Amino acid sequence: MKGFATPLQPADIDPRKRRRFSTPGNPSLNGPQSQCIQAQRAGLPIAMGKDALIEEIRKNDVSILVGETGSGKTTQVPQYLLDSGLAGQGMIAITQPRKVAATSLAARVATEQNVSVGALVGYSVRFDEASSDETRIKYVTDGMLVRELLGDPLLSRYSVVIVDEAHERTLRTDLLITNLKDIQRKRNLPSDAKGKGSVAKLNPLKIVIMSATLDADKFSNFFGGARVTYIQGRQYPVTIYHTTVSQPDYVEAAMRTFWQIHMDQPPGDVLIFLPGQEDIEGVDRSIKLFADRSPRELPSIVVCPMYAALPSSQQAKIFTPAPPGFRKCILATNIAETSITIPGIKYVIDTGKCKEKRYVARDSGTGFDTLLTRDITKSSAMQRAGRAGREGEGFCFRLYTEEAFDAMRESAEPEIRRCSLTSSMLQLRCLDQDLEELDFMDKPDQEAIGAALKTLYLLGALDRKRNLTKLGRDMAMFPLEPNLARAVVASREFGCTLEILDIVSVLSASSKPFFDSSDEREAASEIRRKFRHRSGDHMTMLNVMRSYQEIAASEKKSGRKDWCRKQFLNERCLAEAQEIRDQLREVCSRMQIDWHASCGEDEQPVLKCLVRGLVQHAAYLQPDGSYKQLMGPSIVKIHPSSSLCDKKVAAIIYDELVYTTHIYARGVSAVPRGYIAEVPILNIKGT
């Protein structure tokens, strides 16, 4: 094809032919469904090495399993361990970075075991659990197991912990691996050294780390040279093309490549990886524009955008097959790289770009996040290409040169090196551990540690000697960022827990309450005006939440959706916020905090609570009309999406800073300066 070098089949994509495993056909004709499932299990690549694998895990405290896509390791290894009796009386936990993976894997394995989910095979993720006394195999999110540590520091219910997708190196996976190493040391002491007490009764812990190829040695070294076992996968060959020259305008290059495929290549759907929503919307428009003018004899095109913030009804489109004679073109962020698998993809176009969030730590603790477009890593590039070979032979067009590929980083920097550590630090202090002294695969940055310590001190969670306070222990009970947890704990004192929980729930939901599609911005802001509160965005959010709750109480789901659409509100965010709110109310009840306590229409107590949590996110108006951070050197602007944009008030607090064209404060409320000055911690001498 034009612009691309001769096809390459570099070693990074395994071109081994995928062997078709024989399916017994229609189960209703060929006998019980379970026979069919068992035949499939036996046909998996991993099944051939089953006995050797069990023996390997039996012999070693720690095993590293490297499995390619489609090897079946995630579903089979737990069952092998259970069948072989290796787990003894304890449970087998398998951790996943994502909730959807944990729940769907549990369903699959339950089917294979011919039990219903929640019996022998279960799962546990936030807001959703299916397990019972019978449960022996449990799929959990890594965050869930980290939280379980707080109540059971030795994870004594589990005899095997399998850490899956360990190569993704999420902050929670890293925390877990560090803790598992320590727990194993404590639990696997020789019996004469254990002495008396509860530790002596504990069964030993087995650890299985499952990872992609690149990082296996690193995991092995961390566990003192643990053995690495390789499991073959199943993948059709993917032919990879690189461009001959670099493509500065990757959007234009993606368009050109798509049309080349569409005009010259046989049927098959196309997946284009783009960095973000903005590019996706742009390409979407252009393809539709050109499609209208393209020759009649060409197949028609169905364009499907795909990114996390897209309403789920539109996300569902990518799973419906294109009608006969149509070619589907999916425009996706890296949500399609790991989180979801889209059927029918034959061609992948890889721009080689992604967006990466990075926390810029500051000694003052007032850091901020940046979100910048950058080059992907080699492991991402391989993953993207692999998406073309799930169901048959595929093709991947990389919009960068082979030299550019060689120059890419091997894999992404682990999260522990680039995220705020405040939340993890608080959790670890609850376990009497010190983030600075722990044995991590990659040590966190000193500046990030300093910022986290400072933040926890200013929130009152740590005292001046870095000891955990009663307040800190209370804060850690809440599944919230420490600054929001601080506001909740403060609400006990100010009698406005009902209001604070509503606000905090929206803030910690995974999406934003207000939709912001560029074409309808004017209409949206007009309709939203009725929610507006003069003090700013936090009370405005409370008004939204209150209105939604009234609707939710009287309307069915469709009515709620309808209402939200008319108000330009994101129903997914508000529904999730309600779920979070209910969970937080439960936590409050357990802690004897009366969540019914309300301040009615008086916003003053609410703002005072928020100031306690957002004390590092405060800025004062300067004589020249700009806002300067109270702690930290920056001049900040109020984000144009805020209801306080263009307003001049003496002092503001804000949820977050985002650095784009300026340093913008988002989620802003006006507060009297006196509220900030009266925060107790600021009045201790020498701080």
Add this chain to the structure above:
DNA sequence: GAGCACTGC
């Protein structure tokens, strides 16, 4: 006067 990678408790 502007921009939203992806997760998790």
